[in-house]
Amino acid sequence: MKTAALLFIICVHLVSGGSHSLQYFYTGVTRGINFPEFTDVGLVDGEQFVYYDSNTRQMIPKVDWIKNNEGPEYWDIVTQFAQGHEANFKANVGIAMQRFNQSGGIHTFQWMYGCEWDDETGATDGYEQYGYDGADFISLDLKSTSYVAPVPQAVITKQKKDGVAAEFMKNYLTQICIYWMEKYVQYGKSSLERKVPPQVSLLQTDPSSPVVCHATGFYPGKVMMSWQKDGRDLHEDVDVGETLSNHDGTFQKRAELNVTPDERKKNHFTCVVEHKSGDPIHMILTEEKIRTNSAGTGSSSNNPPVTVLGLVVAALVLIPVVVGVVMVVKRRSGERRSKQHQ
Structure with missing residues (x-):
């Protein structure tokens, strides 16, 4: 399998009107390709604002508005947080391979979570989803505060995460995530509210x-x-x-x-x-x-x-995000549209 085949382009879940979003994408990849074993990317309103990978092992700012508003203590904390997830993800890739009876090959394990806030209505929402090799693995149902396991290999994970872990994540998505999103939106107000024509x-x-x-x-x-x-x-x-x-x-x-x-x-x-x-x-x-x-x-x-189009796509591939969760995001977008019509 070619390395390029593993560099999926991120399909951002966009919100409309006066809505804002805060999202994080974590990806663990098996060794043997020219790509970091672990990446952590944060986005506000679809704009990447922080990035971490297992090569640099340092969370770095990607936009001036976060760089100018947070000091050394913030970057130390988020770096330590990312380093902890790096170790977990390397282990999770191996565990998933065992559950799917795989002894080799290139595999990816992803975690996507985030929250949304409508500054006009005050409505909020949140989501957490895991993917393995580009397919749904497990996701959190906020209404029932329990996890949904669409494949047999994820049932063990569901049993472990239901209860305390599910309650913790729900609290994070509905309160802590919203708090930080509002803060980030204020930091980057001039940038995030800009309008650039296509x-x-x-x-x-x-x-x-x-x-x-x-x-x-x-x-x-x-x-x-x-x-x-x-x-x-x-x-x-x-x-x-x-x-x-x-x-x-x-x-x-x-x-x-x-x-x-x-x-x-x-x-x-x-x-x-x-x-x-x-x-x-x-x-x-x-x-x-x-x-x-x-x-x-x-x-x-x-x-x-027309090779200009190829160059555009090539530039996108350089975005430091491996997203087998593209399918997960698409599915979530579809679920959201169906809910609006229920």
């Missing part, structure tokens, strides 16, 4: 491949992307991706349109990008606006080729 491009590998509407560099991360055909929203032949974080704290998203060159000539297609930074952006699909590698198509001689 840069929108149309990309295509060759004339027969989908046309990608790519929006990047925007903040905050909530954005709506869609394709229209002759002025009407198009749902078929459209694939809208997840919102992903860039290395500089901004976000990117893509929406693919699967149509033939003949269909594009006969109809009027437009990519619509809606972001709170300004009016909706309407990118009309024309051959001249497409950036492509294919010679003689679009304006490849005047625009960067």
